[in-house]
Amino acid sequence: MTPIDHEQIPSSSETPQANNQIITNIAERENIEIDLLLEGVHRLYGYDFRNYARASLTRRIWHHVHAEKLTSVSALQEKVLHDRSCFERLVQNLSIPVTEMFRDPQLFRMFREKVVPLLRTYPYIRIWHAGCSTGEEVYSMAILLHEEGLLDKARIYATDMNDRSLQQAREGVFGIERMQLYTKNYLEAGGTRSFSEYYTARYQSVIFQPFLRKHIIFAEHNLATDRSFNEFNVILCRNVMIYFDDKLRERVHGLFHESLSRFGILVLGSKESMQFTGYSDSYEPLDRIEKVYRKIN
Secondary structure, eight states: OOOOOTTOOOOTTSOHHHHHHHHHHHHHHHHHHHHHHHHHHHHHHOOOOTTBOHHHHHHHHHHHHHHTTOSOHHHHHHHHHHOHHHHHHHHHHHTOOOOOTTSSHHHHHHIIIIIHHHHTTOSSEEEEEETOTTSHHHHHHHHHHHHTTOGGGEEEEEEESOHHHHHHHHHTEEEGGGHHHHHHHHHHTTOOSOGGGGEEEETTEEEEOHHHHTTEEEEEOOTTTOOOOSOEEEEEEOSSGGGBOHHHHHHHHHHHHHHEEEEEEEEEOTTOOSTTSTTGGGEEEEETTTTEEEEOO
């Protein structure tokens, strides 16, 4: 297949109709190449990106084409199918982690005020962080539960499709340069201690205390293909589904609905909503601003 040239500019001597046809052909060729790449990745490796939001996915694929010093998506497909290390780099590129400790502190403050009292009524608490990335929000939750006296009866399941991110999350090691921001977030989220109590500094990194990791299970899980694996009192999936198309988003909402216990809590990201899904009537808003919902049926 002829490589797509994104620098191609139609000649000014051509009619507007001809120019539009050239642009249409380029876009169609690009879509075909991307479809073939995603189908190959799914069939050979079991990773399904076919229902990710197209615009964002296309940008990331082309970024990886250039990173691999290639000239077309077709060339990337050939390399990915014959070189697993290239595939692993592609997955890393398509699942860029964006996270921080106590991200959106007002959400964690609200969680303390509205969700923690509900969790106190349970003899045992299961929490699922779906799409946990490198684990900062997971450790944030462990700290919050510890301060509320709930960590010892809690089990936090942290999953992601990106094995490299999961490995960093398991280690609990993060750059020391971010601790000033994380401390600020922690205090704004209602933290009650010195944030430095929860980690030990080592050169240019910090490692979080082992008692936090003791209550966390890290595992690989792909929201696009994998099924429910337990029943949970709380599920957090924040700003992950913004990269999905409507079909995949509906699938994931079905997975969460199946996985939540009755009156379980679903926490979404600030740019996500329960509206326009087939499950909107199954929840009531616990906090509309912070996108926190309680399952009612």
